Amino acid sequence: MQRTSTLRQLPYTLLGLVFLALMLFPVYWMVNTSFQGGGTAASSSFFPTDPTFDGYRRALSQQTGNLLTSLVVAIGTVVVSLAIATPAAYALSRFRLRGMGVFSFGLLIAQMIPGIVIANSLYSLFNDVGLLNSVPGLVLADATHAVPFAILIMTAFMRSIPPSLAEAARVDGAGHFRAFWSIIVPVSRNAIVTAGLFSFLFAWSDFIFALTLTTSDTVKPITLGIYDYLEGNVQSWGPVMATTVMSSVPAIILLVFAQRFIAAGALGGAVK
């Protein structure tokens, strides 16, 4: 029984694999080219039959600093976004304060404001306060990608925590902060991890603020390193693809090791 039905479903699996292969072909092509070294564009073939690490060697010599910058900015964004969003989510899920509806509405609208609008204004603000070309400046700007999303997704989760849980702590004499820190935060661990992972990805992938809020090479995220290649006339795609492969590592790690969080975030952010 079991075996025949599995056999009958085999064509579906095969066709599914074809769709998957088509969708992921660009990712394959990226990896494939990255192993074809510093050769010229014309010499690329369908398989890395003669793999070389030349592309990676060149990429690392040019981009190591940028990768580190991206890592620091992304971690900073996670810290800042969670520090802002977690208490806010607790408040939105538990308290009834005047103006909270307006605030939630504002968060939804905020997600829809085009990045270029924020970049336009932040450029002059950051210029005035000396945050251009700085890691803190990028962290604060990148958090715009993450804060509304993190608040919305954690609020939805915290609403599902039984009120009695935090109340019990309050009756025992704990203040709001203690109840929040020692009860709500541990219970909400999964939602916080999801929000944190996505904050990391958003900041790591950020392009628009890297492009507009840095003007020199002192602080340059990896996305801008890639863009610099594309802006010029690319002679050799090996190092470029090696760089994009390295910039894709966080996404691939998350997809493999944190799948359930990714699935939760993919849906939680959009509907409701």
Next chain:
Amino acid sequence: MTTTATLEGRDVAARGDGRGGDHHGDRARRRARAREKAAQWLFLAPAIVYVLVFFGYPVVKNLTMGFQEYTTRTFYTGEAPWVGFANYAEVFRSSIFGTTVVNTVLFTVGSIVGQFVLGLLLALYFKRRFPLSNMMRSLLLLPWLLPVIAGTSVWKWMLDQDSGVLNQVLRGLHLVSDPVPWLTSPDVALLGVVIVNVWLGIPFNSALLYSGLQDIPDELYEAGALDGATGWKAFWHITWPNLRGVVNVVLVLGVIYTLKVLDIILGLTGGGPANATQTLATDSYRRSFTEFSFGTGAAVSNVLIVVSLVFAVVYLRVNRRAVDE
């Protein structure tokens, strides 16, 4: 709810301490309540400050910048003279404005149609469970999780006219005789950019639509099958009407995201050739950050704000309906 319960608890305690002195009790109670409210606001305060500075201020600043002559000089002198509607007049009269509006519409409509149709087909295909289907579905999310500029750069390479793999394949299959100048000819560049944006958008569309399909109860299909509604008929009479709420949300969100797109276009074509892929978003960037005319850049992005806001309102109405249903 929670709050009132705890407050009442405190009130009782305060009254007990007040020893019948109503006056004192009132004041203590009021003070306790004020302290409680303040503690609650404290949780929200960082987020409110952040949203005001990083979303509120930029929108207001952008609106005022649109009425100012705001250039590189402004950063040295601090002077940004008011010029009324001069920036808007300049933008609307410039020959490029019509082009960017048309491009924005074509780019948005083309991207949405492509993403949605292909995303829906994939969602429908994976609705049936078969060996490895779950693993494949999560791998399909990969293009969406990669940095957009990473996806953009591999596509720029694949769409290369002379040695790009797409032209190699198309010529190998004898589908085209001459290599297609995907990103270098003004006639095809917009199509090239749309193709890449469709690829990037498919995972998001199919994931949301898939979850919408999961919410349709199986009983509906079972009942439909009894009435002879299977296959195409089942899709038209059962799936589609029940998916409408999610479909609306997906489409409106798609429009809002597509209007913002900057990295794909800048990475692939830089808005060229001959402005063939220049949209409102890239034109605003160009004016502000390559010509340092922040006033006209702001004017263009204010147009973008208005358009996005219209769709935001549509989204909120559509979303409320989707939740109600």
